[in-house]
Amino acid sequence: MAEITVTVDGVNYEDHVEPRMLLVHYLREIVGKTGTPIGCDTSNCGACTVLMDGQSVKSCAVLAVQADGTQITTIEGMANGALHPLQRAFHEEHALQCGYCTPGMIMAASDLLRENPHPTDTEIREGLEGNLCRCTGYENIVRAVRRAAQAGVSE
Amino acid sequence: MTAQTEVVQAPAPELGRARLRKEDARLITGQTNWTDNIRLPGMLHIAFLRSPFAHARITSVDVSAARDEPGVIAAYSGADFAAEQGSLPCAWPVTPDIVIPAHPPMATDEVRYVGEAVACVVARDRYAAADALAAIEIDYEPLPPVLDIRTALDESSPKVHEAGNLSYDFLFAQGDMDTAFHDAPIVLERTYRQQRLIPAAMEPRSVVCSCVGGEFTLWSATQIPHVLRVMLALVTGIPEQNLRVIAPDVGGGFGSKLQVTAEEVLAVLIARKLGRPVKWTESRSEGNMTVHHGRDQWQQLRLAADADGRIRGLEVDLLADMGAYLMLVTPGVPVLGAFMFPAIYKMDAYSFRCRGVFSTKMPTDAYRGAGRPEATFAIERLMDELGVELGLDPLEIRERNWIKHEEFPFTTVAGLTYDSGNYEAATAKAKELFGYDALRREQQERRESGDPVQLGLGVSTFTEMCGLAPSRVLGSLAYGAGGWEQASIRMLPTGKVEVVTGSSAHGQGHETAWSQIVADQLGVPFEDIRVLHGDTQVSPRGMDTYGSRSLAVGGMALVMACDKVVEKARAIAAGMLEVSAADLEWTPGRWAVRGDPDKGVTIAEIALATFAAHALPDGVEPSIDADATYDPDNFSFPHGTHLCATEVDTETGFVKIRSYVAVDDIGKIVNPMIVEGQVHGGLAQGIAQALYEEAVYDDDGNLVTSTLADYLIPSASDLPSYVTGRTESPAANRLGVKGVGEAGTIASTPAVVNAIVDALRPFGINDITMPCTPERVWRAIQAARGGDQASAAEQHEARQSDQTQGNSPRGVTPGSGEAQQTGGTA
Numbered sequence: 001m002a003e004i005t006v007t008v009d010g011v012n013y014e015d016h017v018e019p020r021m022l023l024v025h026y027l028r029e030i031v032g033k034t035g036t037p038i039g040c041d042t043s044n045c046g047a048c049t050v051l052m053d054g055q056s057v058k059s060c061a062v063l064a065v066q067a068d069g070t071q072i073t074t075i076e077g078m079a080n081g082a083l084h085p086l087q088r089a090f091h092e093e094h095a096l097q098c099g100y101c102t103p104g105m106i107m108a109a110s111d112l113l114r115e116n117p118h119p120t121d122t123e124i125r126e127g128l129e130g131n132l133c134r135c136t137g138y139e140n141i142v143r144a145v146r147r148a149a150q151a152g153v154s155e
Numbered sequence: 156m157t158a159q160t161e162v163v164q165a166p167a168p169e170l171g172r173a174r175l176r177k178e179d180a181r182l183i184t185g186q187t188n189w190t191d192n193i194r195l196p197g198m199l200h201i202a203f204l205r206s207p208f209a210h211a212r213i214t215s216v217d218v219s220a221a222r223d224e225p226g227v228i229a230a231y232s233g234a235d236f237a238a239e240q241g242s243l244p245c246a247w248p249v250t251p252d253i254v255i256p257a258h259p260p261m262a263t264d265e266v267r268y269v270g271e272a273v274a275c276v277v278a279r280d281r282y283a284a285a286d287a288l289a290a291i292e293i294d295y296e297p298l299p300p301v302l303d304i305r306t307a308l309d310e311s312s313p314k315v316h317e318a319g320n321l322s323y324d325f326l327f328a329q330g331d332m333d334t335a336f337h338d339a340p341i342v343l344e345r346t347y348r349q350q351r352l353i354p355a356a357m358e359p360r361s362v363v364c365s366c367v368g369g370e371f372t373l374w375s376a377t378q379i380p381h382v383l384r385v386m387l388a389l390v391t392g393i394p395e396q397n398l399r400v401i402a403p404d405v406g407g408g409f410g411s412k413l414q415v416t417a418e419e420v421l422a423v424l425i426a427r428k429l430g431r432p433v434k435w436t437e438s439r440s441e442g443n444m445t446v447h448h449g450r451d452q453w454q455q456l457r458l459a460a461d462a463d464g465r466i467r468g469l470e471v472d473l474l475a476d477m478g479a480y481l482m483l484v485t486p487g488v489p490v491l492g493a494f495m496f497p498a499i500y501k502m503d504a505y506s507f508r509c510r511g512v513f514s515t516k517m518p519t520d521a522y523r524g525a526g527r528p529e530a531t532f533a534i535e536r537l538m539d540e541l542g543v544e545l546g547l548d549p550l551e552i553r554e555r556n557w558i559k560h561e562e563f564p565f566t567t568v569a570g571l572t573y574d575s576g577n578y579e580a581a582t583a584k585a586k587e588l589f590g591y592d593a594l595r596r597e598q599q600e601r602r603e604s605g606d607p608v609q610l611g612l613g614v615s616t617f618t619e620m621c622g623l624a625p626s627r628v629l630g631s632l633a634y635g636a637g638g639w640e641q642a643s644i645r646m647l648p649t650g651k652v653e654v655v656t657g658s659s660a661h662g663q664g665h666e667t668a669w670s671q672i673v674a675d676q677l678g679v680p681f682e683d684i685r686v687l688h689g690d691t692q693v694s695p696r697g698m699d700t701y702g703s704r705s706l707a708v709g710g711m712a713l714v715m716a717c718d719k720v721v722e723k724a725r726a727i728a729a730g731m732l733e734v735s736a737a738d739l740e741w742t743p744g745r746w747a748v749r750g751d752p753d754k755g756v757t758i759a760e761i762a763l764a765t766f767a768a769h770a771l772p773d774g775v776e777p778s779i780d781a782d783a784t785y786d787p788d789n790f791s792f793p794h795g796t797h798l799c800a801t802e803v804d805t806e807t808g809f810v811k812i813r814s815y816v817a818v819d820d821i822g823k824i825v826n827p828m829i830v831e832g833q834v835h836g837g838l839a840q841g842i843a844q845a846l847y848e849e850a851v852y853d854d855d856g857n858l859v860t861s862t863l864a865d866y867l868i869p870s871a872s873d874l875p876s877y878v879t880g881r882t883e884s885p886a887a888n889r890l891g892v893k894g895v896g897e898a899g900t901i902a903s904t905p906a907v908v909n910a911i912v913d914a915l916r917p918f919g920i921n922d923i924t925m926p927c928t929p930e931r932v933w934r935a936i937q938a939a940r941g942g943d944q945a946s947a948a949e950q951h952e953a954r955q956s957d958q959t960q961g962n963s964p965r966g967v968t969p970g971s972g973e974a975q976q977t978g979g980t981a
Contacts, residue, residue, distance in 0.1 A: 018282065025281075034192035035185015037406070039357050040439035044863035047357060075185035087183040091175055094828045097836060098662030099182030100357040100406030106183065121876070129870040132863065134357045134407050135662050136832060137839030137899075138871035 657697020837899020
């Protein structure tokens with residue numbers, strides 16, 4: 001067992017974990033952050049995307065021990081009193097149906113807008129190609145990210 | 156009483172409003188309740204050991220060493236369940252003599268596909284359970300796999316089951332086929348391939364079962380909590396009243412969660428054995444192997460037409476891959492298609508044959524569209540071929556054959572009565588949005604200039620039967636259940652409303668759309684309504700969600716339940732207002748005295764008075780709650796015209812969708828935002844079949860597309876932006892609604908493939924087998940350019956064993972009444 005200290009959505013956690021434990025399992029089963037779901041086992045789908053020190057990672061492709069000393073933001077930490085502009089935009093543009101990919105999609109989109117605050121539609125599509133959605137056909141996801149960008153999400 | 160002075164303004168109608176979804180609040184913040192989120196005290200985790208062989212005899216299983224592994228509580232083989240596991244149900248015996256082999260949830264003596272469960276470990280955490288699988292010792296005696304249904308019916312073929320590889324032979328015919336084909340000026344003969352697909356809902360399957368005092372609660376990522384409860388009771392013998400099934404938040408289904416799975420049954424049995432709660436959540440690789448697959452047909456088609464292109468007859472002969480067993484509706488999927496091949500076209504005669512054939516692969520079952528995409532693909536591809544034969548534009552040949560708008564209601568050659576539709580209107584709108592004529596001109600220019608990137612225009616004028624379904628029709632098709640739906644309205648004392656539905660949403664937005672329907676019917680605010688679903692204890696009756704049925708059937712049940720609430724409220728309002736019930740008049744939300752509209756009571760006031768029940772008229776029960784069950788008279792028939800423009804790079808084979816226009820007629824609209832979302836998602840899945848997806852087994856029967864790295868679900872960068880439009884021919888039901896869940900998927904696959912083939916017509920190409928990958932398109936072009944088409948085609952065939960055979964560009968024989976060549980070897 002390894003001892004790790006991780007800040008998740010602003011709260012500090014100290015835990016002993018198996019060295020092989022995936023970050024996503026740590027978040028879901030030890031910390032209780034079940035808002036971050038698991039969609040695959042090959043890091044293709046992106047459903048488990050979180051921010052690690054501000055950068056998006058697929059938490060199924062990171063070991064919990066690698067997150068030692070980092071700050072993790074999950075979908076549950078995005079709303080700060082009010083909904084995050086991306087959360088609002090996903091709601092307003094109907095960018096989700098079953099909602100299973102949504103946490104990862106929003107986290108990936110937030111990193112995309114951090115790097116490129118005013119992306120074109122093509123840049124949005126390419127920036128989100130690591131996140132799969134089976135319901136929406138992506139059209140409204142693109143609209144939502146565009147809307148959030150216009151609202152100045154990165155500022 | 157204040158109500159007598161308060162004039163209630165009728166609220167603006169909810170139907171047609173793009174209401175933002177109620178569901179979103181929890182989904183965008185991570186406050187979700189997926190089955191895998193559930194943690195119960197003492198809960199154990201199940202891991203399954205699965206067959207590495209497509210076909211083998213199990214000669215020995217020893218799980219004892221696994222029991223000694225750290226954290227392991229129990230380990231079982233099939234023998235441990237043999238006395239109680241029964242057989243997984245098939246609810247659709249499509250013919251009287253269908254072969255339905257026993258399907259034990261855990262294999263006991265023989266395995267018939269890679270991934271079939273053969274043993275399991277139950278441990279304190281998921282890691283320990285997975286680790287201990289390695290300690291199980293199991294020996295197999297390999298048997299020959301059966302992987303190609305085109306040869307599986309040969310005498311020499313190995314057998315999947317003792318009874319042989321034919322499950323059923325379903326025949327349907329109307330009209331005089333001999334007359335239709337005799338001396339027909341045009342006979343087309345084609346073979347098309349519907350490849351095997353993996354539904355791949357984003358949420359993997361997950362099951363939790365607890366057993367407390369003999370009462371079982373099963374949480375499952377399922378589309379069908381009600382059907383599942385009945386089936387689990389029948390399979391396990393647990394009395395139905397002691398079994399509660401909950402579908403919490405469910406992350407997509409597309410038919411894949413319309414199933415009674417081995418893992419669900421085994422979770423119940425293990426919870427019963429151990430008296431402790433258990434959980435199983437699949438990995439994606441496990442899911443790709445063991446969630447039922449979709450499609451997988453070989454379609455042999457013959458079409459006879461007059462010289463002017465009028466269709467005389469259509470003959471359909473299908474081979475449908477059942478996989479290793481028949482699951483819940485496996486045999487019925489291609490049979491649903493039987494009624495859809497004639498589509499929107501008039502013809503004199505039609506015959507349909509489908510042989511369901513076993514293979515040593517994962518069973519197939521419902522996948523978005525379920526039989527109808529396969530049928531629509533075939534007929535829409537054939538219509539293009541017929542147009543080419545006559546030198547007619549694909550829209551022109553369709554118009555010569557389709558049912559005219561003034562001919563509705565129209566009974567098709569397949570015996571369905573289409574209640575409404577207007578194919579002319581949808582097509583005109585689609586052409587306009589698409590810029591059809593300008594694109595045709597551009598296509599001509601590119602052809603003339605020899606542009607390496609050729610332009611193709613694809614047409615799909617589809618219809619579908621949905622709103623499944625009138626119970627008596629299902630009965631006549633030997634389906635094991637009815638097609639009704641249930642709704643209950645609970646009027647709460649504070650004037651708020653609980654709506655209980657038997658539909659079981661998993662992304663469709665029922666909480667929003669059902670609120671809109673009830674708001675209009677009862678005249679209560681949208682915000683005051685809560686929709687409850689997906690729990691057999693809360694919603695005891697239901698037929699669940701699939702087949703684009705929820706609105707057309709479940710929505711109508713809501714309307715009928717609201718009618719009853721309003722009527723019951725009338726009697727109580729009469730007492731409150733001290734007038735005769737006959738003198739009252741309803742405007743949504745309020746009963747008032749006819750001729751004295753200021754004197755009335757609102758539904759909220761009636762609900763409170765009913766709760767108090769102090770002064771109800773004699774003989775009136777103190778409740779205005781109501782239930783209703785709606786059984787539709789007919790299917791509903793959405794239709795539309797989809798147009799796709801593809802740019803095909805003839806040097807690389809790469810296909811780019813340049814524009815896609817979808818004009819759908821789904822009748823009246825409850826929520827246009829949700830409708831558009833359903834269309835988008837449906838298009839994506841249909842386009843994915845055309846361009847990207849295929850479940851591939853190797854020669855030993857291993858699934859080589861078992862991960863999302865191998866099975867190509869398109870991402871945002873792989874798909875185009877869509878242009879959507881609507882026309883509106885209301886359905887015959889009171890809401891005028893038809894259903895939209897499957898339309899995009901059904902329509903788009905042939906639109907895309909027709910566009911690709913249209914781009915490549917000058918090369919003499921008349922088919923590309925799906926998925927139309929760059930390699931397949933490139934090879935088809937090379938083969939066509941090679942001059943010796945036959946040998947090039949053979950080389951192509953050798954490299955692509957799954958390719959359609961024999962569709963040479965000269966597969967048409969005007970005037971002879973016979974085709975020069977036949978299709979596949981089926």
